[in-house]
Amino acid sequence: xxxxxxxxxxxxxxxxxxxxxxxxxxxxxxxxxxxxxxxxxxxxxxxxxxxxxxxxxxxxxxxxxxxxxxxxxxxxxxxxxxxxxxxxxxxxxxxxxxxxxxxxxxxxxxxxxxxxxxxxxxxxxxxxxxxxxxxxxxxxxxxxxxxxxxxxxxxxxxxxxxxxxxxxxxxxxxxxxxxxxxxxxxxxxxxxxxxxxxxxxxxxxxxxxxxxxxxxxxxxxxxxxxxxxxxxxxxxxxxxxxxxxxxxxxxxxxxxxxxxxxxxxxxxxxxxxxxxxxxxxxxxxxxxxxxxxxxxxxxxxxxxxxxxxxxxxxxxxxxxxxxxxxxxxxxxxxxxxxxxxxxxxxxxxxxxxxxxxxxxxxxxxxxxxxxxxxxxxxxxxxxxxxxxxxxxxxxxxxxxxxxxxxxxxxxxxxxxxxx
Ligand SMILES: *Cc1c(COP(=O)(O)O)cnc(C)c1O
Numbered sequence: 001x002x003x004x005x006x007x008x009x010x011x012x013x014x015x016x017x018x019x020x021x022x023x024x025x026x027x028x029x030x031x032x033x034x035x036x037x038x039x040x041x042x043x044x045x046x047x048x049x050x051x052x053x054x055x056x057x058x059x060x061x062x063x064x065x066x067x068x069x070x071x072x073x074x075x076x077x078x079x080x081x082x083x084x085x086x087x088x089x090x091x092x093x094x095x096x097x098x099x100x101x102x103x104x105x106x107x108x109x110x111x112x113x114x115x116x117x118x119x120x121x122x123x124x125x126x127x128x129x130x131x132x133x134x135x136x137x138x139x140x141x142x143x144x145x146x147x148x149x150x151x152x153x154x155x156x157x158x159x160x161x162x163x164x165x166x167x168x169x170x171x172x173x174x175x176x177x178x179x180x181x182x183x184x185x186x187x188x189x190x191x192x193x194x195x196x197x198x199x200x201x202x203x204x205x206x207x208x209x210x211x212x213x214x215x216x217x218x219x220x221x222x223x224x225x226x227x228x229x230x231x232x233x234x235x236x237x238x239x240x241x242x243x244x245x246x247x248x249x250x251x252x253x254x255x256x257x258x259x260x261x262x263x264x265x266x267x268x269x270x271x272x273x274x275x276x277x278x279x280x281x282x283x284x285x286x287x288x289x290x291x292x293x294x295x296x297x298x299x300x301x302x303x304x305x306x307x308x309x310x311x312x313x314x315x316x317x318x319x320x321x322x323x324x325x326x327x328x329x330x331x332x333x334x335x336x337x338x339x340x341x342x343x344x345x346x347x348x349x350x351x352x353x354x355x356x357x358x359x360x361x362x363x364x365x366x367x368x369x370x371x372x373x374x375x376x377x378x379x380x381x382x383x384x385x386x387x388x389x390x391x392x393x394x395x396x397x398x399x400x401x402x403x404x405x406x407x408x409x410x411x412x413x414x415x416x417x418x419x
Contacts, residue, residue: 001037001062003212005029006306017066017118020111020213023206030306031212033060036257045227050078052227053220056258057110060216069117077109082221085345085372089233090364092351093225094372099396100138100168101375102296103248106221107214108136108143112150114213115205119149126205128152129195129417131188133161135296135374138168140207141176142400151175152207153417155188158409164378164401171403179417180407191414201418209247210303218251223260225369235367236263240357242350242373243267243324244297246275246304253311253321263367267324268353270294270332274302275324282315293329293382294349296374325361327353333386335359336376340387348376348383 002013007029014022019031037059045052054074061067080099085092098105119125128150130140137154144152154169158180161169170178181188195201207214222239229237239262241249249267256262267275270292278284286301312318327335335352339345347355354370362368376383377393384390393401410416 001060001064002034003031004034006032006310016061016064016212016216017114020114020211021118021205023208023211030210030304032307032310036254037062039223039259043223043227045224045231049082049221049224050074052224053078053217056220056223056255056260057216059258065121066114066118069114073110073113073117077113078106078217080105082225084225084228084369087343087345089235089367090358090370091229091237091368092345092347092355092370092372093239095221096348096372096375097394098139099142100135100400101378101394101397102135102139103218103371103373104135104139104209104214105143106217107209107211107247108139108207110217111207111211111213112140112143112147116147116150124203125149125151126203128205128207129155129192130207131155131185131192132169133157133185133188134165135378136209137178138165138400141169141172141178144207145172145176146174152177154178155181155191155417157185157188158182160185162381164380164397166407167401167405168397170405170407171400173406178407180409181412182409183412187412191412191417195414195417198414208303209245215247215251215254215304215307218248219254219258220251222252222255222262223258226255226260226262229367229369230261233367236261237367237369238262238264238266238362239369239371240266240268240354240362241371242294242297242354243269243275244272244299244302246302246308248371248373250304250307253308257311264323265321266357266361267322268357269324269326270297270353271326271328272298272300273326274300275305275322276326278315279319279322279324292349293332293379294327294353297350297353323361325357327356331356333382336383336386346376346383346387346391347372348374348379350374351376
């Protein structure tokens with residue numbers, strides 16, 4: 001099994017393990033399989049979630065140095081449930097039962113466990129640098145906490161992340177350190193970039209959402225969910241996916257390309273309209289992001305688009321495979337309120353975008369699954385006033401939020417990270 005860069009189809013080939021340790025291809029492109037593998041002919045749901053995900057990921061590791069570890073990695077990384085909120089074929093798939101209550105736990109944990117095995121075998125160690133303004137940092141910190149041969153430095157801008165998000169970044173000890181930077185998110189990103197460029201520093205790596213190790217689990221849960229859906233309803237589902245950098249939805253497209261029973265994939269975006277505009281005009285115009293209530297989707301230049309363009313290179317093929325609709329902040333508020341009133345179901349602002357797209361564009365008999373990307377308790381300040389009650393916090397989130405804060409306050413000079 002070989003991987004190539006999205007930017008050089010005839011270029012050098014890499015194994016899955018190499019791609020995971022590198023993150024980005026040497027030419028700046030993203031890793032994609034040279035040829036998309038098919039699902040194993042004997043794929044089965046009978047072993048439960050982690051086993052199904054393992055079967056879906058295994059073809060990507062054929063002949064790889066991590067092949068023999070893969071089953072154990074999946075068993076350890078995917079040790080939480082993926083339930084459906086069932087509503088007669090208008091279901092919601094809840095990806096937020098991991099330690100930090102968002103779908104990013106799947107990818108971050110798989111990446112951390114895979115890197116740990118590889119580094120131990122090679123007798124090497126790495127320091128992961130993450131600049132975060134929200135969800136990513138928490139998922140990465142949690143996933144890498146306690147992993148051997150790895151340490152993590154999380155940077156976030158002082159006074160610019162939500163209180164609950166800050167608590168998820170600062171309660172760690174051991175191999176995870178957090179730094180509250182007296183600056184902006186852009187300053188944090190620049191510090192990370194500068195550190196990578198510094199020839200005196202070595203053994204640094206990243207855990208970006210474009211890493212192949214984060215994408216593969218996001219493919220695998222769509223394989224599991226689509227087979228499960230088909231077993232329950234006898235139909236192939238339409239997945240409606242709240243999207244920003246389109247990593248989650250790229251996973252769904254890979255699952256479909258491998259043969260998973262998926263009828264259609266629909267991207268629900270917030271007021272950042274880059275993809276719906278491209279579908280309408282045929283001109284792809286990445287732009288600055290704008291702030292919305294679904295802030296983990298505030299992306300104007302989606303980083304995984306290179307992978308979607310590798311699958312659907314021209315406007316015609318893109319349009320016949322990808323649908324996307326934009327949802328405003330007012331519509332997000334309305335959906336959170338109505339979904340609670342009509343179905344007794346509390347959803348986060350991101351999931352609300354998916355729900356709005358379902359209600360506007362898909363009839364009741366359409367067999368749709370809205371993907372719930374985060375637990376609503378993470379967005380209490382938005383959700384609670386709309387539904388007039390408090391949202392119970394999942395226990396894992398509660399625990400990390402009640403640990404003493406250990407963040408170090410620093411300026412914008414990256415040398416302070418290594419002092
Ligand atoms: C990251 C995130 C998204 C967007 O996912 P992409 O893979 O970037 O499209 C949506 N919702 C939540 C809650 C997220 O954390």
